[in-house]
Amino acid sequence: MRVHTTGMMAAAAALLVAPGSAMAPAATATLREPGSLADRGIAATRWAAHATAAHTTLAPLRRLLDEIGETPSLRAGRTGSGARRVYLAGKHRPTFLGVQDAAIGASTEVPNRWWYAADARTLALFRPLAALVRAPLDALPPRGARCGSASSGPPTLTSACFIVVASAVAPAASLWHLDWGACARRGAAFTALTPLSGPQMTSERCAAHGLEYEPWDAAPGDLARVYDYARGDAVIFDGRLPHRTAPFTASALASVAGGRRLIVSLSFAARGGGATERAAQIRVLEGQTGGYYELDGA
Numbered sequence: 279m280r281v282h283t284t285g286m287m288a289a290a291a292a293l294l295v296a297p298g299s300a301m302a303p304a305a306t307a308t309l310r311e312p313g314s315l316a317d318r319g320i321a322a323t324r325w326a327a328h329a330t331a332a333h334t335t336l337a338p339l340r341r342l343l344d345e346i347g348e349t350p351s352l353r354a355g356r357t358g359s360g361a362r363r364v365y366l367a368g369k370h371r372p373t374f375l376g377v378q379d380a381a382i383g384a385s386t387e388v389p390n391r392w393w394y395a396a397d398a399r400t401l402a403l404f405r406p407l408a409a410l411v412r413a414p415l416d417a418l419p420p421r422g423a424r425c426g427s428a429s430s431g432p433p434t435l436t437s438a439c440f441i442v443v444a445s446a447v448a449p450a451a452s453l454w455h456l457d458w459g460a461c462a463r464r465g466a467a468f469t470a471l472t473p474l475s476g477p478q479m480t481s482e483r484c485a486a487h488g489l490e491y492e493p494w495d496a497a498p499g500d501l502a503r504v505y506d507y508a509r510g511d512a513v514i515f516d517g518r519l520p521h522r523t524a525p526f527t528a529s530a531l532a533s534v535a536g537g538r539r540l541i542v543s544l545s546f547a548a549r550g551g552g553a554t555e556r557a558a559q560i561r562v563l564e565g566q567t568g569g570y571y572e573l574d575g576a
Contacts, residue, residue: 309505309513312417318493319464319519321414324511325407325472332510335407339542340474342372342403343440346393363396372400374440375568392543394439396570404438408544411470411512415546421465433468433546436563437571440474443486443539446528454492457545457566458517460558464494465516467547467559472512474540486531486539488524489513507541517562547573 308314309322326332345366366372373396395401415433458467473487487507492500504524505513515521531537545566547559556573563571 315414315468315514315516316418316465318495320491320493320505320513320515320521322505322511322513323411323413325410325413326510329510335410336474336509336542338403339407339440340540342366342374343393343442343474343540346374346376346440364393372403373397374400375570390441390443390445392439392441394437394567394570396568398572401435401438401570401572404542404544405435407472407542408435408438408470408546411472411514411544412546414514415468418465421548421550431549433548434572434574435544436467436547436559436573437545437567439543439567441471441539441541441543443523443531443541444537446531447523447525449525452490452523452525454490454520454522456518456520457515458559458562460561461517461555462558463551463555464518465548466551466555467517467545467562468514469517470512470514470544470546471507472542472544473507473509474542475509475534475536475538484530484534485524486526486534488526489521490524491515491519491521494519545571549574 309318309320310324315321326335346364364374364376366374374393375396376391376393395404412432418432457469461467471489475487484506489505489507490502491505492502496503507513531539545563547563551559559573563573
């Protein structure tokens with residue numbers, strides 16, 4: 279296993295892409311079809327059988343995020359893309375590196391932040407959730423190892439973070455992008471997102487909890503789709519899937535308990551892609567995480 283840690287956060291490694299022509303209604307049902315991740319580049323999975331099960335799994339992570347929010351040193355914050363390391367009290371002293379969103383947060387009164395697990399013990403706190411949401415990853419067909427690489431296998435957890443959005447997201451501020459744009463091949467890496475806030479697993483919708491995406495099998499001119507977040511449900515997508523935060527207003531965010539949109543983001547990387555692919559994975563992770571990540575194999 280390669281474990282890497284550096285100092286401050288490098289420049290973001292997401293690659294900007296062109297937006298779709300408009301937004302289509304939610305089509306989450308198709309994302310649950312077998313093979314959706316391989317065919318469309320995106321899948322949804324219900325990882326909790328009911329709301330109580332979701333709460334049991336998410337409660338320890340929510341307590342961690344609440345503790346971050348109560349840390350006095352954070353309230354001062356920093357402007358732009360500054361980062362700040364936070365050590366929480368407790369048996370294992372969880373450590374997070376906070377990074378302010380320069381694109382969205384800099385233009386709002388309340389900055390939006392990413393809080394990355396900054397050491398092995400903190401990342402381990404996210405592994406129970408990662409094990410529950412990874413079903414679509416385990417169903418992927420084998421990629422086949424490149425010459426000189428480790429054996430190909432299911433993607434492994436490399437990093438984890440909390441995404442805290444505390445202000446409205448205007449359409450112009452929410453940019454279409456690829457999370458792992460530096461990776462040339464599909465199937466090299468994936469992002470899984472599941473909410474700590476927002477609707478339960480019902481038909482209820484919240485305008486502040488959406489992900490816009492353009493599936494690989496969309497016909498030219500098709501509308502962009504939207505996935506609605508719900509606690510106990512996760513969306514997993516390939517690092518080369520165009521997507522963005524579905525824009526929402528301040529009034530929509532005000533309807534969320536606590537007035538913040540809270541998402542857990544888990545990153546997974548595949549093995550066996552060769553030296554060039556591994557170098558691209560490292561480049562993205564160093565740009566996203568602020569320095570700590572884990573990579574299995576080569």
